[in-house]
Amino acid sequence: MSDTLLLLPDQATARIPKVNYLTKENGILSWLLTGDHKRIAMLYLVSITFFFFIGGAMAGLIRLELLTPQADLMATDTYNKVFTMHGVIMIFLFLVPSVPATLGNFLIPIMLGAKDLALPKINLLSWYLYVAGGCLVLYTMMSGGVDTGWTFTTPLSTHYLNTNVLSTGIAVFIAGFSSIFTGLNFIVTIHKMRAPGMTWFRMPLFVWSHYAASILMVLGTPVLAIAIVLVALERTIGIGVFDPTKGGDPLLFQHLFWFYSHPAVYIMILPGMGVISEVISTFSRKRVFGYTAVAFSSVAIAVFGFFVWEHHMFIMGVSNYSTLVFSLLTMLVAVPSAIKIFNWTFTLYKGSITFETPMLYAFGFMGLFTIGGLTGVFLGTTGTDIHLTETYFIVAHFHFVMVGGMLMAFLSGIHFWWPKMTGRMYPEKISQLAALITFIGFNLTFFPQFILGTLGMPRRYAAYPPEFQILNVFSTAGASVLGVGYLLPILYLVWSLKYGAIAGNNPWQATGLEWQIQSPPLTENFVETPIMDHEAYDYEWLEKQTAKEVSSVG
């Protein structure tokens, strides 16, 4: 009975509409001066992909260096610069803007039934700020690099290093404002631009999770900005807020830095969770189980996320009592994340599941994020944290969340909405293969690092004792497989721009507003302002729509 639902619409008759946001205007200036959220999303997509591959190349260098126990591929200080660049690029220039600035930018106005984000010019400004920050990072890299680690730890960054801390700091400051403006734009749009009938609890969960992430961007990022300003002033003028010789406190820097940088983790993962909600629902043909719980769990993550930052500082000499409290709060934040995982699992239960590429990536996300999240609870427990912190266990933990979780979600979303963004399908078979390769490569790379960490291999060193070599060889081999897994999508996605099958409006038979309009959409998204008269993920409504369509044509 349900197989009728799985039939895709006849794509042989579909045509790419002559007028759409890609063809409306031509010329490079029409892109560089655009106010259209969809075009800005594409600009972001191109630029973050560029930086992803630079950051990825750095990761490749790190893994090559760690193939052998000796520091023989590069000098140890070069190694420090390479892993710092890897961190700065991947966090500030890829993970933070990845889903929100591309998919969020493209989809949030459409999902709300609006013509654009509330502040199109600010949106464009945010892209230019991102590019400026990115260029400064490239400048840093070419003029000698920086070796503080992405955390700018004081007094190392203020007193002991003669590398380009300043230009990196300014770059992060600028990229931070790009993120603030994106978040601000989303919040305003979600509050003020919803179409008639689009109540808060009819919004797709993708929008809810972006709302939560935006709150974090708006409230957290300025604190990072001021921390960086103080570091810069300390380096240039020599003020003494963080300098212990003058009575300043390096721990204060840690507090300010992690007050942003822990919520930043949720800035990175929450939008990915939004993608997973959409994909899981679409490919199991069911409304997301416990919609309200999933929506509120996003907000709960955002709120709790602000009160756990000290778990990054357990071994830095903070008081035992605050350690106790922050350890408890850290475990609390696992609850809303678990609520999401359980609800997605219940969504799958008795669903009509199909295994298209976005779904494969979503499965990857669920498994890997669960491992990454649960090892986070190990690290939030003070007893184990003292043993495991500053080892490869930490590296494996956050790569499971960020790469296994977030990057999988990003690729899932890119494949899922590719037909909407470009009007063409990606090739299904090879992309399923790529998803599989990514999953295998990922586990081969990062699972050995959990073992290395428990054995006590410290992070951030170019050399290591020879007994750790076997597991490191596994890890490096996995990284090469992972590299193939990431190169494949860019190749076939570019290929599909010209040769992909034409997608039609709703290739997945999904319920979101974005699937009820043409692909690629018009510049103004909707011909008429839509009126939302049903709940999100209402597949029965969609079935009736389709039934009506067929009868009226026939």
Add this chain to the structure above:
Amino acid sequence: MSDSPAVIHGAPEADAHHAHPAWQRHHFETVDQQADATNFAMWLFLLTEIMFFGGLFTAYLIMRNWYYPAFVQGSHQLNIFWGTLNTTVLILSSFTMAMGVWCAETRKKNGLVLCLILTFILGLGFLGIKTIEYSEKIEKHHVPGFHYSMQSFLNPASDPEIYKEYHDQPLRPDMAVHTEVYFSLYFAMTGMHALHMIIGIAILGFMIFRARAGAYTTGHVTFVENFGLYWHFVDIVWIFLFPLLYLISRHANS
């Protein structure tokens, strides 16, 4: 009817030729929605500003608790006359700005231009007075960094003007060194505040030209309103900085 509800039925098309003012951006349904959205965005931006200054205030509170005597004697070095005058100047500028918003709303072009120019001048006046204060600090080597001198705190009598008024006891050298933290925060906080003033004054200059061309007195006052919010916010930051840096515990004998 109920079993075939269409998701995207047309909104009433009656407004296709509905005249709307030129300043309404195409993606808003109504002028009200536009004003509402930009206003809300401005408040959110001010929220980020609060978090930005919040980091500095946190640092101030912690350090003040640790190095209380150093902070008290540090505040003795600030000039209460110039500080109070500056507070007055700034509050006055907030008043002229508020009058400017009122003029824009009631479409009084000349009044608006006058108010903006007055705000501009008062803003510059604030920065001018700040310069006088900063140059006092430079002369006394109270700017943190390589040229910082603890002389006034190790030997208060060497600074007769301040000594006459407060009769400070000499600080122990390990506490006197922390006066540099006080001045670090003083310069970071007032410096960030001054930077916001400079940005505000630049925008004011731009607005004066636009206002003379009559841009804000045709009913579209969002820009003036939102700038007003920004200006008042910068004012409020000073209202917190002034007591924290100049006033509290000034007469406590450390």
